Structure formats: structure tokens, C-alpha cells
Amino acid sequence: MLEIPESKTIGFQAANTLTGKKITDVFTATSKHKFTAFKGDPAGYPEFLTGRQIQTTRGHGMFVDLLFDKHISLTIGEGTNMRYYSSFEKPPDKYQLLLVFNDDSVVAFNVAMYGGIWAYEGEFDNKYHHLSLKCISPLDDAFNESCFDELFRNTSKNISLKALLATEQRIPGLGNGVLQDILFNAELHPKRKKSTLTDFEEEELFHSLKTTLKKMTRLGGRDTEKDLYGNNGGYRTILSKNTVKRPCPNCGHEIVKEAYLGGAIYFCPNCQSA
Numbered sequence: 001m002l003e004i005p006e007s008k009t010i011g012f013q014a015a016n017t018l019t020g021k022k023i024t025d026v027f028t029a030t031s032k033h034k035f036t037a038f039k040g041d042p043a044g045y046p047e048f049l050t051g052r053q054i055q056t057t058r059g060h061g062m063f064v065d066l067l068f069d070k071h072i073s074l075t076i077g078e079g080t081n082m083r084y085y086s087s088f089e090k091p092p093d094k095y096q097l098l099l100v101f102n103d104d105s106v107v108a109f110n111v112a113m114y115g116g117i118w119a120y121e122g123e124f125d126n127k128y129h130h131l132s133l134k135c136i137s138p139l140d141d142a143f144n145e146s147c148f149d150e151l152f153r154n155t156s157k158n159i160s161l162k163a164l165l166a167t168e169q170r171i172p173g174l175g176n177g178v179l180q181d182i183l184f185n186a187e188l189h190p191k192r193k194k195s196t197l198t199d200f201e202e203e204e205l206f207h208s209l210k211t212t213l214k215k216m217t218r219l220g221g222r223d224t225e226k227d228l229y230g231n232n233g234g235y236r237t238i239l240s241k242n243t244v245k246r247p248c249p250n251c252g253h254e255i256v257k258e259a260y261l262g263g264a265i266y267f268c269p270n271c272q273s274a
Helices: 004-018 042-049 127-134 145-153 161-166 176-185 199-218
Strands: 023-028 036-038 054-060 063-068 072-077 080-085 097-101 106-111 115-121 256-260 263-267
Touching (some): 004 054, 004 063, 004 080, 023 042, 042 097, 063 127, 072 080, 080 115, 161 176, 176 199
Parallel strands (some): 036 115
Antiparallel strands (some): 023 097, 054 063, 063 072, 080 106, 097 106, 256 263
């Protein structure tokens, strides 16, 4: 799933690799996926996108935007995988959308569980996309303790830390995936109520959020996700599907997985304060 480290990584890679390329052909889905969201009818994408040249790209929150000339854009979100293939590589046979460029390189888009591929003119009419562009990213210095305090003040005192940080896009692009290591590094349990945190624990959570996300991004995303070229990210997750039932790196206790709030949580029962 696209979260802050992956959207930033892919946005940066796409800027370096795709800027200046012109679309010469567009192919719609060879593999239908009923949980793929499009802007309008994707059957019109070939006519809409062919001939467009990429001016720049950007990654933010849970989105990656390809910005073309003529005020045309293509945005992917959350569960959509975007993969680049040079002219020497064979593109996949199955995809939800495929763009061919003037140097015979290709970008293929595939949706895993659910995701969006939206082509549009002008601004994207999506509240979460607007919010993501408007909000200060935790990667920026401007996202400081005052920003974090405001987030705390504007939520219910009985909300859990998972609900606080990984639902409703209160921090765009911070989802259930990156949350796990943020809470581990702060030694806090995902089910812990916000109201039970001491001032020191809140401060530790803020610093963990900043430093963990910066490290994930600096290393090219998490090892559970792939970048533009199909490579796993360089950040080795402490808590994820890759490490469940393995020893905690701090104390050796077995890492636990549980279902909570519509998704999985991972934690060390010994290290993370419930």
C-alpha cells in the first residue's frame, strides 16, 4: 500500500525517470479488477492521454501524481502499483492500465486489493487528495510539536493510538503499515488510549513518528513494498507480515499479530506498553 515513504520514493524516481517522456500509446485493462476506481470511463483514456508529455511528478500522502502538459494529470492512490519497464524489458501481460512512451519504455499500473487510477484535466476532485496537498508532511521541519499537539487536542480522549494516527487520514499517508514501527519505537501499544499517555510518552511518540518516517523514506520505502522499478524498499520493518512470530529485536519475545479496527496490528507484548 502507498504510504508516505513509498509515495515519496516513487514520486522522486518517476521524476528522474519519466520527466520529458511523451505517451505514444495507451492500453486499458487486460485484467479487469472490480475494486479499481477510475475518473470517468477508462475506455476514453487512450484518446485523453496519447500525445501528452510528462512535465513533472510528485508523491504525497498516499498518492503519486504524473503531471502532463495541457493541464492533464494522472494520479494513483493507495493500493495501486506503478512499475516502470525499459525498452529492453518485457511488460506484464496483465494490468489495469499501461502507458507506452516515445522511447518504447512502459509504465504499467496494477491494483492489488483495491486502488485508484484517475486521469483528469485541471484539479482532482477528491477530498483526500486535496487534504494531502494542503497538509504539512511529517517529513517537513514545519511539522513540529505544535502540529502534533493540535492533532491530540482535536480528537476524543478515548481514541486508541491506531485510530488516532492511522484512520481518517488525519496525517495524510500515515497508514496502518508505517504505524507499526512508529509505535514500536515509541514503546506504545496500538490499542493504548490517547488519554493514558503521559506528556513524556506523547513527546516520545512525536519524535518516533518523525524519525521513523524519515528513515523509511531515506531508505526508499519499506521492505514489504516495491518501488517504481519493482525493487523492495531498503527499510527493514521491525513489525510487519515479514516479522510476525519472530523474536523482538529488543527483548526476544515473540512478535504478535492481532486483528484490530479492520486490519492487522503487530506488537511486542513485552516492550509496548498497553
